[in-house]
Amino acid sequence: MLSIKKVKLITILVKNEINIKFTIYKLKTFSYNKTMKRKILMIVEYNGTNFYGWQKQAGRRTVQGELEEKLFLLTKEKCTVEGSGRTDKGVHALNQVATVDISSPIPLKNFKQALNKLLSSDVVVKKVSLCKDDFHPRFDVKRKTYEYVVDISKTRRAIDYNLITYYPYNVDIERMKKASSLFIGKHNFKAFCSAHTNVTNYEREIFDFKISKHDNRIKFLITGSGFLYNMVRIIVGTLLNIEKIGEENILKAFETGDRSLTGKTMPPNGLYLKKVEYLK
Numbered sequence: 001m002l003s004i005k006k007v008k009l010i011t012i013l014v015k016n017e018i019n020i021k022f023t024i025y026k027l028k029t030f031s032y033n034k035t036m037k038r039k040i041l042m043i044v045e046y047n048g049t050n051f052y053g054w055q056k057q058a059g060r061r062t063v064q065g066e067l068e069e070k071l072f073l074l075t076k077e078k079c080t081v082e083g084s085g086r087t088d089k090g091v092h093a094l095n096q097v098a099t100v101d102i103s104s105p106i107p108l109k110n111f112k113q114a115l116n117k118l119l120s121s122d123v124v125v126k127k128v129s130l131c132k133d134d135f136h137p138r139f140d141v142k143r144k145t146y147e148y149v150v151d152i153s154k155t156r157r158a159i160d161y162n163l164i165t166y167y168p169y170n171v172d173i174e175r176m177k178k179a180s181s182l183f184i185g186k187h188n189f190k191a192f193c194s195a196h197t198n199v200t201n202y203e204r205e206i207f208d209f210k211i212s213k214h215d216n217r218i219k220f221l222i223t224g225s226g227f228l229y230n231m232v233r234i235i236v237g238t239l240l241n242i243e244k245i246g247e248e249n250i251l252k253a254f255e256t257g258d259r260s261l262t263g264k265t266m267p268p269n270g271l272y273l274k275k276v277e278y279l280k
Helices: 004-034 063-075 108-118 173-183 231-240 247-256
Strands: 038-046 092-102 123-130 141-151 185-188 203-214 217-224 271-278
Touching (some): 038 063, 063 092, 108 123, 141 231, 173 217, 173 231, 173 247, 185 247, 217 231
Parallel strands (some): 092 271
Antiparallel strands (some): 038 092, 141 217, 141 271, 185 203, 203 217
């Protein structure tokens, strides 16, 4: 029969052995996670006023650059943030979709809060989730929705001047609504694209186009398979001046690709990336 002292000694040894094994297990698990990459999907909102667009540029403040800089501070990893597309200087986003591959073991439930504490006040991560390794936020896009906001008040506003486009002129809202239906479907949008582009395929498909007016605010909501450089801003500029341009010139612009037939490029501050959709 074992003495009380021997029983205590055996108990201590067993406890120590369990603790040692548990500690080794934790270290092995931690080391394993440090080498595993996770692809994190982020829904990002930003006020584009003080950004030189989405895409990273040397010596300039961009949304992509801001996110990568703060992610490095958080994870100590150099990483690349991929977005659903580029937005220009001054353009805003309500739901930009972006991904990043990281090895950091930071729990997902803490990731958003920790990153937002580091980000400046004009950009915020609204939602995070894990996604498949082969998902690409740009190449897998099926539909995008942009919104353009115009204020037709006779007196300009100072409070939200950088969030709308001021256009103090008379417009024919009903004629604009009817003309917007001309854009539905597949068309050659070369005439509705900036000359400063390197694309060779100008065909895009517009699925839905709605124009609404509330007081002195007009909203243009357009959904398509994709958009060319300045395409939404030129479409809005064309419709605002529909009385002078005419519906026949919109149709002719599709046929000829002649930029002189369409309206001016509206300022960036009224434009928002509102929604990005993917196949489930």
